[in-house]
Amino acid sequence: MQTAEIHRRWLDFFEKRGHTVVPSASLVSDDPSLMFTVAGMVPFVPYLSGLVPAPYPRATSVQKCIRTNDIEEVGKTPRHGTFFQMCGNFSFGDYFKEEAIRFAWELLTTSEDDGGLGFDPKDLWVTVYEDDDEALALWKRHSTLPDERIQRLGKDTNYWSTGQPGPAGPCSEIFYDLGPDAGVDGGPATDDDRYVEIWNLVFMQYQITDVASKTDFTIVGELPNKNIDTGMGLERVAFIKQGVQNMYEIDQVRPVLDRAAELAGKTYGANHEDDVRLRVIADHVRSGLMLIADGVTPSNEGRGYILRRLLRRVILSMRLLGVDGPTFPELFPVSRDAMQAAYPEVAREFEFISRAAYAEEKTFLRTLASGIQILDAAVSGARGAGGEVAGDTAFLLHDTHGFPIELTLEIAEEAGVSVDRSVFATLMQEQRDRAKADAKAKKGQRADLSVYTELRGLGETLFTGYDELNHESRVLGIVVDGAPVREAREGEVAEIVLAETSLWAESGGQDSDQGVIVGDGFEAEVLDVQKPVPGLIVHTAKVVVGTVGLDARAETRVDPDYRRGATQAHSGTHVVHAALREVLGANAHQAGSYNKAGYLRLDFTHGEALSAATRSEIEEISNLAIRSDYDVVTREMPLDEAKALGAMALFGEKYGDRVRVVDIGGPWSRELCAGTHVESSAEIGMISLVSESSVGSTNRRLESLVGIEAFRNFAAERAIVQQLTSGLKVPRAELVTKVQDLGAQLRTAEKRIAALEAEKLAQRVPELLAGAEELGEVRAVLGSLGGVGSADDVRGLALQLRDRLGAEAGVVVLAGDAGGKPVVIAATTAAARDRGVRAGDLAKLGAQVLGGGGGGKPDLAQGGGTDPAKIDEALAEIRRSLAA
Structure with missing residues (x-):
């Protein structure tokens, strides 16, 4: 049975039993504490924990997952994989243990011809938590398993929790027996590889606290709504059904x-x-x-x-x-x-x-x-x-x-x-x-999201800022230092939750609004606005006047200048994206963005740097679109309808069933976007591309100033040009040529100076050779050169001296002051290296005295440091080393 067929049968089975089929979430998790979606339950955690009301009583999915904590074990065992798929069925206060056990047994043992997975009951084993008599009785009622193939195990294997205070409960695991040739008898209790876990049923029914470890916690009572979370490993079932040895051999x-x-x-x-x-x-x-x-x-x-x-x-x-x-x-x-x-x-x-x-x-x-x-x-x-x-x-x-x-x-x-x-x-x-x-x-810096559970249960925070900058609302919750409180006093920084808000929460690449929350006798300066859980907007604010209390009337007031700049930047991002695709083609996908008042950043897929001409063309097309005063139209519609209209869904982004479509100039720029925007492109004012850089082997980044900030940038550059034309006494049209000529003259002068310094150093060869010393088994030339142009000058002189030493066992160590930075160069002849003297060791030794580091090859090495005054001390240390 092909893996995709198992996938299809799973969803069909549970859909026929009243479950809403939920498409796999992205591998990029919405949970701020997770880098990836690591388990099938992750997208449902807000519903299972009660943080967010579940939109359906029961659901099923085949979830894409990534785990890399055991990456070194990949390939060595039959079960470790970084990417895997978890088939899950979930109940949010609907059915519980009996239906979960019955569904699992039915799907596994129903014949393939009748839509099941066709497992032979004689190959299956089950484990339950040692104190879960209810689950044991239900397995006996709904399966044909003999008593000896239902094993009781302890908390370490058959009790689920997050490792934090909150929901928990016993679990029941289903195993497939690979047969006597694969290992020892005795069932899953032996922990032998012969028994492959294929399905885990978690019965989330208790609230726990005082969590010291996975097995040490206190049960404080039953959850008001008992939930079911199950997971069947698709790859594990596939390798069994396909008769291969491990997950790497499936189709x-x-x-x-x-x-x-x-x-x-x-x-x-x-x-x-x-x-x-x-x-x-x-x-x-x-x-x-x-x-x-x-x-x-x-x-x-x-x-x-x-x-x-x-x-x-x-x-x-x-x-x-x-x-x-x-x-x-x-x-x-x-x-x-x-x-x-x-x-x-x-x-x-x-x-x-x-x-x-x-x-x-x-x-x-x-x-x-x-x-x-x-x-x-x-x-x-x-x-x-x-x-x-x-x-x-x-x-x-x-x-x-x-x-x-x-x-x-x-x-x-x-x-x-x-x-x-x-x-x-x-x-x-x-x-x-x-x-x-x-x-x-x-x-430790992240707040416990459970603090928002009760607040989110009051309903979604309504964002009114598309149509108004000020909005009257009510304080639903106040959180200080991660804990709910009844009030926040003057001088305190608090998280404030309102029923509605006109302040934009950071999302979709758009930074949060600036503004204030005011009420009867209080005012709070808004520092940040975020969505810590879906549907809940939280304002981080400093109370500057009075005291904010629960149920108080409160008005959100958006800073109009900041919002104007933010909408200019966000609409500007769409304009630049459209211009980019017009110039580079449809393969230039947006790969991320960030915008705030006066500034936008756009990442896009492209394998090479943009030429100056290409950047100029993108900038010109963007500003022509602004001059054209295109209408900016926003509409809400179903996702499928938006895609049919050609609205661009940004790669890797997640969208709900209903989306907001933003048109600029009709189909010229048509994207799915929930952000705030101008009403016509002319309101953007101006686009000034200031930077283009690499952010990876396949991604580039454009940065631009927008609106008044773009104008100020042009004004600053104009002032610089005026200063240069005045100082160099040339017309603006000749400025570039003049600067290029000055640069060429400077480079020529630098080369002449370098040649003179090298010639001056070369004249010291006889003097340095005359001062050669017999140190240990080698003839050594050690010298302090004083001020030098660069390390290259010292290296060149060291090589000349080494060549003059010929076939004898010779060592050259020279040091100099290159612009306030000491440099030491060591070079050795072949005969010296045969005696165990290596340039890298000498350069490292000298550099240590100079307060830095160094090393290199046995024949030539370099070191440096921070204190030129210690050059003579460094040479003395090298002299002692050679003489030893």
């Missing part, structure tokens, strides 16, 4: 594995290490495909970093299999074809997906080449230094160049040297500790 994954094996000339199943690498490739390519399809692009932080890490692990695994060149153009189309039956968007958006993936591979292959050079130098040095690559070098390769330690070890082993694993492990642990501490600190 959605195996084609990529086979193509990778073909490219590498390998046979899957012939070698364990190769098999692990092939499984990593198959898993990570699919994960990369699905992440990019949901709008994530490779970068150096956050979600983009996780994606980059996955893609680079694929490249490195292919390299370890013997393939050095690009492989993504071969692998990603195979994954697309395997996934598109379940997720048609991967085919629809494949041009964007492939461009992002292929560019990342191209970039990393270049990075890999430079890393190999570093490793080759380290291996070469290790051959003469005890046969060991330094642990900090291995860590540098891992941390900066993306080399896994396995690749470093393999290359080192082929060269006959080892790697200092202990230092590497220490540095890795220090990095993990820093990351853990940072994550803990950030987690």
